[in-house]
Amino acid sequence: MTAPPLVIASSALPQVSQSELIAECRKLLHNDGDWLFLTSSTEFLAFQLNTHNLPISATEALFQEIFHPILPHISFQHVEPTLGFVQRPDQKIPVDAYTTIVKYRITPGKRAQVVDDCRDLFAFAEKEELDVYSLAIMNNVNNDDEFVILERYEDENAERRHMESERLVACLEKIKDFIAERDSRNYTILDV
Numbered sequence: 627m628t629a630p631p632l633v634i635a636s637s638a639l640p641q642v643s644q645s646e647l648i649a650e651c652r653k654l655l656h657n658d659g660d661w662l663f664l665t666s667s668t669e670f671l672a673f674q675l676n677t678h679n680l681p682i683s684a685t686e687a688l689f690q691e692i693f694h695p696i697l698p699h700i701s702f703q704h705v706e707p708t709l710g711f712v713q714r715p716d717q718k719i720p721v722d723a724y725t726t727i728v729k730y731r732i733t734p735g736k737r738a739q740v741v742d743d744c745r746d747l748f749a750f751a752e753k754e755e756l757d758v759y760s761l762a763i764m765n766n767v768n769n770d771d772e773f774v775i776l777e778r779y780e781d782e783n784a785e786r787r788h789m790e791s792e793r794l795v796a797c798l799e800k801i802k803d804f805i806a807e808r809d810s811r812n813y814t815i816l817d818v
Contacts, residue, residue, distance in 0.1 A: 630680065636670065637697040639665055646696065647816065648816055655818060658678070662776075666812065671727065709763040724784065726777040726778075726810060728777065728809070728810045730807070739801075758779055
């Protein structure tokens with residue numbers, strides 16, 4: 627039996643104090659394992675990181691039960707790890723890691739080719755770019771042409787070095803014609 631897909635929950639950033647938001651995040655962690663909680667100036671995002679056995683419906687119901695008082699409009703996306711690494715073994719990622727979530731929509735039928743074209747880049751980053759803490763492609767299970775990339779870096783300069791590296795430039799050259807839409811946003815990790 628395979629584990630259910632992971633859940634990404636998003637909502638407009640609530641009008642509550644950060645301590646109130648963190649208290650709700652802790653309730654979820656207590657009941658459902660490993661999550662990454664992120665905020666931008668306008669959005670709250672909860673990224674489920676653990677493998678788990680709860681059905682998606684149970685995870686979503688638990689999330690809504692905990693967060694509904696402060697997040698009345700929650701949207702969910704279901705993803706499966708496809709390529710890359712969320713965290714190296716025994717690595718502790720600091721809460722001030724520079725975090726970017728990139729959402730891609732690619733031309734129909736090109737997902738496998740895009741993932742294959744990214745393999746070398748992601749393997750190199752995991753082995754050699756130690757200031758890149760996470761670089762993971764998560765496939766949207768409801769739409770093969772959409773995926774999410776979780777990127778965490780030591781700082782903004784580490785992201786810039788990665789983005790300007792020869793390997794990334796070469797990778798983007800291979801896949802650029804297959805990218806139909808791209809949205810990249812920086813987030814702050816909530817210290818939960």
